[in-house]
Amino acid sequence: GVEIFSSNSKQPIAEYAGNPLIEALPPILTDEAAMGLIANLPYEATAEELALERSVRIHCIDRLRSVVQPMLIHLELESMFSLLIRRGYVGRNPTSPATVRHLHSLSGAQRYHDGFKSTAETFSLVGLSGIGKSTALWAILSLYPQTIKHERFEGKQFVHTQITWLKLDCPRDGSLAGFCQEFFIAVGKAMGDEHYHKRFRARNINDSLQQMAQVASTFYIGALLIDEIQNLHFAKTGGKDNMLNFFLHLVNNIGIPVVFIGTNSMVSLFSDVLRNARRCCGVGIVEFKRFEKQDDEWKMLVENLWSYQWCQQRAELTDDIYDALYEHTQGVTDFLVKLLVLTQRYAIQSGEERITAASIRLVSD
Numbered sequence: 143g144v145e146i147f148s149s150n151s152k153q154p155i156a157e158y159a160g161n162p163l164i165e166a167l168p169p170i171l172t173d174e175a176a177m178g179l180i181a182n183l184p185y186e187a188t189a190e191e192l193a194l195e196r197s198v199r200i201h202c203i204d205r206l207r208s209v210v211q212p213m214l215i216h217l218e219l220e221s222m223f224s225l226l227i228r229r230g231y232v233g234r235n236p237t238s239p240a241t242v243r244h245l246h247s248l249s250g251a252q253r254y255h256d257g258f259k260s261t262a263e264t265f266s267l268v269g270l271s272g273i274g275k276s277t278a279l280w281a282i283l284s285l286y287p288q289t290i291k292h293e294r295f296e297g298k299q300f301v302h303t304q305i306t307w308l309k310l311d312c313p314r315d316g317s318l319a320g321f322c323q324e325f326f327i328a329v330g331k332a333m334g335d336e337h338y339h340k341r342f343r344a345r346n347i348n349d350s351l352q353q354m355a356q357v358a359s360t361f362y363i364g365a366l367l368i369d370e371i372q373n374l375h376f377a378k379t380g381g382k383d384n385m386l387n388f389f390l391h392l393v394n395n396i397g398i399p400v401v402f403i404g405t406n407s408m409v410s411l412f413s414d415v416l417r418n419a420r421r422c423c424g425v426g427i428v429e430f431k432r433f434e435k436q437d438d439e440w441k442m443l444v445e446n447l448w449s450y451q452w453c454q455q456r457a458e459l460t461d462d463i464y465d466a467l468y469e470h471t472q473g474v475t476d477f478l479v480k481l482l483v484l485t486q487r488y489a490i491q492s493g494e495e496r497i498t499a500a501s502i503r504l505v506s507d
Contacts, residue, residue, distance in 0.1 A: 162295040163231040163304055163362050168285065170228075176220045180281045182210040187452050196490050199452045203486045206450045206479055210281050213439050219428060220282050222265055223401075227286075227306065227364045229263060230399040234362065236302065237295070264393055266412060267403040269430030272476030275403055276369060278430075283307055283367075289332050305332045306364040312404075316375035318388055322350035329357055347388065355396045363398055371404035371412065386412070433473035440473060447482055453489045455496040466499040470506035481506060 153159040154170075171179070184205050191202050269275050290304040308328045313320035323339060330338030344350040358366075379385040389412065393400050402412045409427070433440035444467060448459045457463070471477035482497075485505045489497050 157232050158228060160237065160296070161231060161235040162292055162300055162302075163234065163236065163364070164228050165295075166290045166292065166304060167228065167306065168287075170224055171220065171285070173217050176217055176285075177212040179285055180210060180212045180216050180220065182208055182281070183446070184208055184450075186449050191452060192454060200487055200490055202452045203450075203483050203490075206447060206483050209447060209450070209479070210277065211443050211446050212281075213443075215428065215430060216278050216281065219267070219278055220285070222428065223282050223365070226263060226265065226399045226401070230364060230397070231362070233397060234359075236300075236362065264400045264402065266409045266427045267401060267430070268406045268409040268427055270405065270432070270474065272474050273430040273432065274475045275430050277475075279309070279367065279369075279403065283309065286364075289334075303333065303361055304364070305329065305361045307367060308332060308363050308365070309367040309369060312368065312370045312373035314373055315378065316373050317378040318347055318374075318380070318385065319344075319350070321374070322347070322354060325354055326357070329361065329363075333361075351388070351391055354392070358396050358398055365399045365401060366392070367401045367403065369403040371402050372408040374408075382411075433475075435468045435473070437473070440468075443475065443478070447478065450482075451486065451497065453486060453495045453497060457497040460499070462499040463497070463502065466502040466506075470502065 153161075153165060158164040187202065191199065194202075267275050267279070286306045288306055290306065292300050292302045292304060294300055308325070310321070310324045310328050313324055322342075322344065326339035326342045330336055342350075342353050344353060357363075374385060376382045376385065379388070389400070392398070402409050406429075433443075444464060445459065451457065467478060467481065471481055481502065485497055485502050488505050489495060489501055492501075494501065
């Protein structure tokens with residue numbers, strides 16, 4: 143949502159004080175507060191719901207899909223993102239003359255690039271499909287208002303629109319032109335203007351990069367999150383080097399922190415290049431791994447999800463069921479949720495009205 147900001151909160155960190163872009167952000171969270179905000183544990187089945195018709199109860203089961211149980215990796219991610227976005231704004235303080243000069247240079251006037259020191263960094267988020275990367279990311283992004291309208295700052299007029307984050311999915315066609323288009327569509331969405339992207343018609347990729355740089359600076363975009371990076375094809379982007387140069391330019395010259403999200407092979411390619419980049423010291427890689435069977439967090443997740451049952455006979459979580467769930471999901475959270483949803487649907491539709499290890503195996507097969 144859009145938030146109007148014109149107050150003046152006290153910043154505990156000297157580098158952050160006096161910077162309207164940072165002062166407009168929510169306060170830095172403690173681990174406890176972050177966990178409370180990230181968690182989404184909807185209410186379990188009520189007696190009234192269990193008395194409902196079969197066809198209606200099947201709809202309740204989908205509540206399982208909205209469960210978010212905070213894990214250590216969520217906290218690590220929240221704290222990295224919190225740092226990334228604020229550090230990136232340190233080098234882009236709109237009340238400092240250097241930033242004003244840099245904005246001026248981006249508009250095609252004289253180049254003042256030497257005076258601009260990017261404080262932007264990058265990090266990468268890798269893991270198999272369905273392991274929970276995007277879900278975790280949305281949980282963390284939702285802690286920040288995406289668009290902030292500034293009106294006054296420290297008693298002076300300061301009328302600007304700030305977009306704190308922008309999340310893009312790499313297009314299925316795998317081209318850089320498609321990627322640039324996604325960027326302008328995302329900016330339009332953040333501002334509530336669905337026709338915004340139509341203003342940008344680029345002759346070539348360099349043209350697009352220039353326009354993206356201008357837009358990113360005008361709206362003080364805080365972080366760019368690029369998801370499904372494995373969709374980009376070398377063939378469609380003019381080769382590997384061309385694609386990597388494009389992203390290097392994005393990070394170095396625009397000075398926006400970038401988070402790359404995707405499967406391992408593709409992301410490691412980006413991370414290696416960015417580690418050798420001029421200004422980009424990548425913060426590193428956060429890896430979403432499959433859970434091991436005896437992992438405490440996996441056990442907790444299984445127990446939490448197990449409490450959401452809409453069959454008329456409540457099943458206990460036996461060792462046999464626990465084994466079956468691990469055997470058929472191999473520690474992938476997305477598979478676990480889907481398997482529980484589908485097994486319950488089967489149990490209700492078949493009239494069994496109870497989850498068993500046998501039905502878990504049957505549904506999985």
